[in-house]
Amino acid sequence: MPNGLTPIKIISSGIALPENKIESWQLDIKLNKPKGYVAKRSGIEHRFHAKDNDSQAELAAKAIHHALETQHIVPHSIDMLISASAISVQALPCTAAHILEQSSLKQGIACFDVNASCVSFITALQVAAGFLATSQYQRIAIVSADLASRGIDWQDQESSLIFGDGAACMIVEKGDGTSGxxxxxxxxxxxxxxxxxxxxxxxxxxxxxxxxxxxxxxxxxxxxxxxxxxxxxxxxxxxxxxxxxxxxxxxxxxxxxxxxxxxxxxxxxxxxxxxxxxxxxxxxxxxxxxxxxxxxxxxxxxxxxxxxxxxxxxxxxxxxxxxxxxxxxx
Amino acid sequence: MPNGLTPIKIISSGIALPENKIESWQLDIKLNKPKGYVAKRSGIEHRFHAKDNDSQAELAAKAIHHALETQHIVPHSIDMLISASAISVQALPCTAAHILEQSSLKQGIACFDVNASCVSFITALQVAAGFLATSQYQRIAIVSADLASRGIDWQDQESSLIFGDGAACMIVEKGDGTSGxxxxxxxxxxxxxxxxxxxxxxxxxxxxxxxxxxxxxxxxxxxxxxxxxxxxxxxxxxxxxxxxxxxxxxxxxxxxxxxxxxxxxxxxxxxxxxxxxxxxxxxxxxxxxxxxxxxxxxxxxxxxxxxxxxxxxxxxxxxxxxxxxxxxxx
The missing domain is CATH 3.40.47.10 (Thiolase/Chalcone synthase)
Structure with a gap:
């Protein structure tokens, strides 16, 4: 039903993870639990946690570079960067500016944040389609990066087991109108x-x-x-x-x-x-x-x-x- | 040139200010300066600073209500709320959710933040036009609210004199295509x-x-x-x-x-x-x-x-x- 379809085409994708892999058995030891407790309780085998001095913006930039390299996209061809992360790098300026600074993307491009908490990426995809429709922008990078580990409450059994850090990027264009x-x-x-x-x-x-x-x-x-x-x-x-x-x-x-x-x-x-x-x-x-x-x-x-x-x-x-x-x- | 015009129509606007008006002569006293110093240096007669327990989300909601009342718009007719503020209420969830909670708008509507630091409102207006184009949304409230006073460094002469708090809301529709x-x-x-x-x-x-x-x-x-x-x-x-x-x-x-x-x-x-x-x-x-x-x-x-x-x-x-x-x- 391309009737009423809002055109958008994902032309490449990429992800990034911190180096520091945390196996559930490591959390068993950290939290003083019997072997196998965390894996069973959380349903997770491993997740990744950034070190205290790792940077959210750098992780986001890695995901962008992964997406660029996968399809051999020239960094300078991206004309807008949207950060679709739930937690910011800092209160001011916006997270997208920090990510742009760490990336190989062209200085001077448009950048801003879209934040709808955990569903920010979906909203950002719709927002990107709106900008692509104006024809003022041709190729947009949307990146979500979150370091949940920085806010984990290790006293709280419910939430401390389930979070992992990471970043992912999608590069989008308007496409030919058959996708959207x-x-x-x-x-x-x-x-x-x-x-x-x-x-x-x-x-x-x-x-x-x-x-x-x-x-x-x-x-x-x-x-x-x-x-x-x-x-x-x-x-x-x-x-x-x-x-x-x-x-x-x-x-x-x-x-x-x-x-x-x-x-x-x-x-x-x-x-x-x-x-x-x-x-x-x-x-x-x-x-x-x-x-x-x-x-x-x-x-x-x-x-x-x-x-x-x-x-x-x-x-x-x-x-x-x-x-x-x-x-x-x- | 309605050729290539992206349709949008501002149908109402409103603002809100904290009660606490700060005259520049009051800052002369606070900062131990001669009478007239702050007014001359800053070019400001007065600005408004929220009290420490005032809420950014409440101020934003006041601006929304002002915009609704001015044109007798029914709160339930708004189907999306965009916060276009530079500083958030808190790290999670997004600021728009906090504003929705304080407002008379319909529970359950779409809401998210657009953050491009001080120019967030301009970006949000373009974002709103993108959503209105899909015809899934008919009437969007965009609100910007910032309490700069909460981060003023009173040791810094350069920046401490110039900031004021406030909120403003624009209610937008797609219009008939002549505006945009x-x-x-x-x-x-x-x-x-x-x-x-x-x-x-x-x-x-x-x-x-x-x-x-x-x-x-x-x-x-x-x-x-x-x-x-x-x-x-x-x-x-x-x-x-x-x-x-x-x-x-x-x-x-x-x-x-x-x-x-x-x-x-x-x-x-x-x-x-x-x-x-x-x-x-x-x-x-x-x-x-x-x-x-x-x-x-x-x-x-x-x-x-x-x-x-x-x-x-x-x-x-x-x-x-x-x-x-x-x-x-x-």
Whole structure:
């Protein structure tokens, strides 16, 4: 149905991971748990955690360079950079400027951040399509990079096991109009705003307004969050399919946020997404915050489950509490 | 030239200011300066500073409500909220979710942040036009709110005098195609990235990576910043005019970022913007960071200098160092 299709074409993708691989048995020792506890509890074999002096912007730049090199794209041909990360490098200026500084991209290009927490990448893809439509921009790099490890609360068993760091980049063009976005859906239910947050970092908690070290940690009320998300996601997904005029079995590949072991199981069991439809990289990455969706999309691309599919769905939950989904023709 | 025009129509605007008005003579006393020093040095009569327990999200919500009430717009008719602020409420979730929570807007709508530092509003306006083009969204609220006072370094004479807090909101629709965006230009020159920054707030400076209270303060190298900005802005503005196929005298109203007394003088003296073309609210607001451009645009609207103009230019410099401009038909 290229009728009403918003044109966009992903021409290359790349990822980056910190060097420091953390096996679940290492966390068993760190957290004083019996052997196998963390792997079983989290569903993760290993994830990657940046060292304390590693840079989010550098990791993002690595993902951009990976995407450029994969398809031999000249860095100077990129005319816009969008950062679609959940947590910023610093309060000011925007994260995209820091990433541009670390990258081989052309100085002087347009750059800015799109932030919709863990679903930022989906929103950024729609935003990029809007800029490409004006014909003032021809080739846009979208990059998501998050260092969740910097905010892990090691006292909190629920959240400390599941996060991994990483970055992923997609390079997009307008294409010839045969590929593009069928629908974009985005909902924010703020009754869940406190279920998943880092309170410091802005005007709310700082030396002038008052803060503690705890405000810099990721706080998640996992059970409440899962209950609220799973009660809303079924209707949400149904709405996306209805508006796309598609059945779930017409979606070749579903690229979900890798939120948790439980959330991916929920997609299979309750939402009826078949294992062969679902991209699941959680076991070897954990929840990479906003980098999860584009990292999973990269996996879909390199494993031959993106191009050639009739339709692909991106879908995720995010702090807020938000739901976002896009159905696109690759 | 509605040829290639990206349709968008501003249907209402509103602003909000903290209650706490700070006269320049009060800063003379606070900073132990002779009477009249701050007013003369800064070019500001008064600005507004939030109290330490005031909320950025509440201030943003007030600006939204002002815009809704002015044109009797039903809150439930807004289907997307974009925060276009430079500094976030907190690291996670995004600022727009916090603003939605404080507002009378419908729960469950799409919301996210666009951050291009001080020029965020211009970028958000172009982003909104992209969403309106898909026809999945009909009426978008864009709000910029910044509490610069929370990061003022009172030891730094250069920057401490010029900042004021505030919020502004524009409500936009697609319109009938006669109004819209002619050109959007955006450049980021990262050799100036350290000239204007707040280092804390994200992954770079925090308890795990190391930080001091000083990292939460706004740091500006004013002279270097002004020198670099003024050396680039002339070419930038000329490029915008060339691409718009317009002469400066065909621009009815120029809405600049209210960066400083000097930057506004520079627009008049060096760039040749006539006083009757220029929106200047600096004397009674100071530099309101990302809230400056939409606040000045609101001033243009209520003083009859927006609708009915053949062309209007928004233009600003931002931390990064970035330049952004848009020429639109109101």
């Amino acid at each position: 976005i069928i629908t974009y859906h985005h909902e924010t239910h703020t009754k869940g705003i406190e279920l998943c947050e880092i309170r410091a970092g802005g005007t709310r908690k700082n030396p002038r307004a008052g803060m503690t070290d705890d405000d810099f940690l990721f706080h998640m009320q996992g059970k409440k969050l899962f209950r609220m998300a799973s009660s809303l996601v079924e209707d949400f997904m149904q709405q996306v399919l209805t508006d796309s005029k598609l059945q779930l079995n017409q979606i070749g590949t579903v690229v979900p946020h890798q939120a948790s072991h439980l959330s991916l199981e929920h997609m299979r069991q309750r939402l009826g997404v078949k294992s062969e439809q679902l991209i699941d990289i959680y076991r070897f990455r954990g929840n990479q915050v906003a980098a999860s969706i584009p990292s999973a999309l990269h996996e879909a691309i390199i494993s031959g489950r993106f191009y050639g599919q009739p339709n692909v769905m991106l879908i995720g939950t995010a702090a807020g509490l938000a739901f976002c989904s896009m159905v696109l023709i690759p | 965006i002619i050109t959007y230009h955006h450049e980021t020159h990262t050799k100036g990235i350290e000239l204007c920054e707040i280092r804390a707030g994200g992954t770079r400076k925090n308890p795990r990576a190391g930080m001091t209270d000083d990292d939460f303060l706004f740091h500006m190298q004013g002279k270097k910043l002004f020198r670099m900005a003024s050396s680039l802005v002339e070419d930038f503005m000329q490029q915008v005019l060339t691409d718009s196929k317009l002469q400066l005298n065909q621009i009815g109203t120029v809405v600049p970022h209210q960066a400083s007394h000097l930057s506004l003088e520079h627009m008049r003296q060096r760039l040749g913007v006539k006083s009757e073309q220029l929106i200047d609210i600096y004397r009674f607001r100071g530099n309101q960071v990302a809230a400056s451009i939409p606040s000045a645009l609101h001033e243009a609207i209520i003083s009859g200098r927006f609708y009915g103009q053949p062309n209007v230019m928004l233009i600003g410099t931002a931390a990064g160092l970035a330049f952004c401009s848009m020429v639109l038909i109101p």
